[in-house]
Amino acid sequence: MNTKGKKYHLLQVIIRIIPIQVKSAPWNCLLENCLAIMNGLSFALAVVATQNLFDAISDAVAGKAGYRECVIQLSLLAAVTFGQQIINGIQNFHGIGILLPKSGGKLTELIHKKVKRIDPVKFEDTDFLDDLNKAKEGIRAITMFCMLVFACVSFYGVYFAAIGTYLFKLKPVLIITLLMAFIPAMLAQIVNVRIFADLEGESAPLRRECDYYQNTICDREYFKETRILGAFHFFYNRFEETLKILTGKIWKAERKVALFQLMLDFTTFAGRAVSIYMLFTATMSGEITVGMFAAVFAALTQVFAIMQEVVKQHMGNMNRDIGKVVNFIRLLDMPERTGEKGETDFTKGIAAENISFSYPGRDTPSIKNVSLNIADGETIAIVGENGAGKSTLVRLLTGIYCPTGGRVLVGGLDTARYSSSCVFKGISGVFQKYQRYKMTLKENVAISDTTIEEDSNKIRRVLEEAGFEKENIGLEDMLSPEYGGVDLSGGQWQRVAIARGLYRVNGLIVLDEPTSAIDPIEETKIYKQFAHLAEGKCALVVTHRIGSAKLADRIIVMDAGRVVDAGTHDELIARPGQYAKMWAAQAQWYERG
Ligand code: ATP
Numbered sequence: 001m002n003t004k005g006k007k008y009h010l011l012q013v014i015i016r017i018i019p020i021q022v023k024s025a026p027w028n029c030l031l032e033n034c035l036a037i038m039n040g041l042s043f044a045l046a047v048v049a050t051q052n053l054f055d056a057i058s059d060a061v062a063g064k065a066g067y068r069e070c071v072i073q074l075s076l077l078a079a080v081t082f083g084q085q086i087i088n089g090i091q092n093f094h095g096i097g098i099l100l101p102k103s104g105g106k107l108t109e110l111i112h113k114k115v116k117r118i119d120p121v122k123f124e125d126t127d128f129l130d131d132l133n134k135a136k137e138g139i140r141a142i143t144m145f146c147m148l149v150f151a152c153v154s155f156y157g158v159y160f161a162a163i164g165t166y167l168f169k170l171k172p173v174l175i176i177t178l179l180m181a182f183i184p185a186m187l188a189q190i191v192n193v194r195i196f197a198d199l200e201g202e203s204a205p206l207r208r209e210c211d212y213y214q215n216t217i218c219d220r221e222y223f224k225e226t227r228i229l230g231a232f233h234f235f236y237n238r239f240e241e242t243l244k245i246l247t248g249k250i251w252k253a254e255r256k257v258a259l260f261q262l263m264l265d266f267t268t269f270a271g272r273a274v275s276i277y278m279l280f281t282a283t284m285s286g287e288i289t290v291g292m293f294a295a296v297f298a299a300l301t302q303v304f305a306i307m308q309e310v311v312k313q314h315m316g317n318m319n320r321d322i323g324k325v326v327n328f329i330r331l332l333d334m335p336e337r338t339g340e341k342g343e344t345d346f347t348k349g350i351a352a353e354n355i356s357f358s359y360p361g362r363d364t365p366s367i368k369n370v371s372l373n374i375a376d377g378e379t380i381a382i383v384g385e386n387g388a389g390k391s392t393l394v395r396l397l398t399g400i401y402c403p404t405g406g407r408v409l410v411g412g413l414d415t416a417r418y419s420s421s422c423v424f425k426g427i428s429g430v431f432q433k434y435q436r437y438k439m440t441l442k443e444n445v446a447i448s449d450t451t452i453e454e455d456s457n458k459i460r461r462v463l464e465e466a467g468f469e470k471e472n473i474g475l476e477d478m479l480s481p482e483y484g485g486v487d488l489s490g491g492q493w494q495r496v497a498i499a500r501g502l503y504r505v506n507g508l509i510v511l512d513e514p515t516s517a518i519d520p521i522e523e524t525k526i527y528k529q530f531a532h533l534a535e536g537k538c539a540l541v542v543t544h545r546i547g548s549a550k551l552a553d554r555i556i557v558m559d560a561g562r563v564v565d566a567g568t569h570d571e572l573i574a575r576p577g578q579y580a581k582m583w584a585a586q587a588q589w590y591e592r593g
Contacts, residue, residue, distance in 0.1 A: 138324025200323025344411030
């Protein structure tokens with residue numbers, strides 16, 4: 001199911017998001033609504049208190065009531081206003097200071113859990129990355145949106161129902177003028193929802209692009225290359241161009257919204273003028289008392305101010321936020337990679353049965369009709385030119401991606417049918433783009449297997465096996481200058497990554513060229529060590545270097561997504577072909593070895 005093109009209407013969004021919000025902080029949501037109801041009632045109560053005060057004053061002036069009655073009514077109004085301020089203060093503090101951060105944490109957790117269940121191949125899909133980015137950015141907006149929904153129902157709902165009844169009882173036509181002022185403005189805001197939802201959809205990829213160019217200019221990871229290559233202006237120009245398109249789109253949307261806003265101001269003004277005129281004529285004809293006039297006049301001022309607040313400010317915020325809420329819902333609705341439970345049995349090896357694979361959004365398959373069996377205890381090397389499909393094949397053979405055609409059996413489990421956590425159990429790997437965790441040396445290694453208790457002796461052993469030598473670095477040392485620790489050289493980082501792969505308990509181990517910063521002789525040494533450690537297990541190694549490939553039991557030669565040759569090193573160099581050519585070109589690298 002593709003959720004990308006799915007449209008969500010305001011009501012649908014509210015129905016979906018409110019239960020999620022309530023679940024994230026149930027007691028706080030309840031308290032927020034109670035406070036809102038009390039707040040709404042206190043506003044309505046203030047109108048009645050105002051009417052009573054003015055009636056008492058006009059009666060006192062006419063000699064029908066005493067001074068004491070005026071003081072009592074004034075005190076009551078003061079008490080209501082004071083209570084109103086207190087409730088308002090508590091509600092503001094609770095909403096922003098407690099509900100918002102509490103829900104923020106829970107909603108972020110929801111995103112993290114969802115991301116864990118999403119098919120890894122989705123991370124190759126730029127649309128998905130946009131959605132994820134948008135959903136992460138929208139966390140705060142979700143709670144703000146829900147708080148507005150709560151306010152609309154519990155505060156404004158109660159307030160308008162109470163005031164509406166009061167006005168209706170006074171003069172039914174008054175309520176119609178209120179609605180007349182309110183409805184066109186509401187309609188204008190509904191149109192705004194569309195504008196901002198569309199804007200969000202269009203601006204997220206541009207924002208991502210801007211962030212990327214900004215990183216290439218400012219980030220530690222990029223700045224050396226950017227400076228040396230003199231690429232600053234290139235990236236800066238790209239940044240400027242993208243920002244210009246982005247701000248152009250924002251400006252266009254804001255302009256449309258401003259026009260609607262103008263319409264809103266005009267209709268609100270007209271509605272108010274008509275209401276006051278009707279109130280004035282009713283007082284002059286003796287239909288209502290002076291106290292009622294004063295109270296309703298004050299109430300109308302407040303009603304219009306509140307309407308302005310609801311429609312102009314709150315509905316405006318809702319419009320801005322709805323796009324973000326929709327992105328969050330869209331992420332939650334994304335299909336997940338689920339599957340049956342099962343145990344891998346690596347004595348059954350790994351099998352690829354006529355598999356093909358295309359990356360999302362690409363027409364040309366990166367793997368075409370590959371069939372391959374890796375027996376238990378066999379080490380396979382995959383060689384081939386850049387872009388031949390080696391890494392993609394490894395991702396399929398380890399179950400990270402599911403083939404778009406054919407099937408892969410890892411330890412007897414069909415990767416498309418069984419849950420990825422079952423398939424991954426027992427697989428360890430070191431990949432080209434391994435991570436340099438800003439953590440201690442110990443954590444950098446032990447993170448590959450959090451299911452076992454951290455074992456310092458084992459960590460030391462695998463570091464040694466990976467050839468990590470740095471006498472002055474201890475297991476507890478932080479590997480990050482940003483956090484007051486040390487940095488390692490590229491080669492040392494690679495050895496830490498290899499140690500991490502070796503540390504994990506496994507039945508299949510993969511080395512996908514993590515060794516490019518190590519010279520060919522050193523790489524061969526590591527691969528030799530690796531082959532020794534992998535004895536009795538299934539092992540997959542990807543390499544461009546024949547010196548490492550020849551250690552494998554069998555070598556697979558890939559070209560343009562297909563397996564074009566296979567055999568032992570001796571068999572492959574004995575016949576003309578890509579492998580023999582590679583061997584001839586690289587033989588001198590190993591002369592001293
Ligand atoms: P190298 O030796 O350079 O690492 P490789 O043999 O491992 O290359 P792959 O990385 O598997 O090759 O790429 C195989 C094909 O798939 C290439 O044509 C590449 O352009 C394409 N490809 C790889 N990754 C992606 C991706 N994330 N999205 C789209 N196409 C991709």
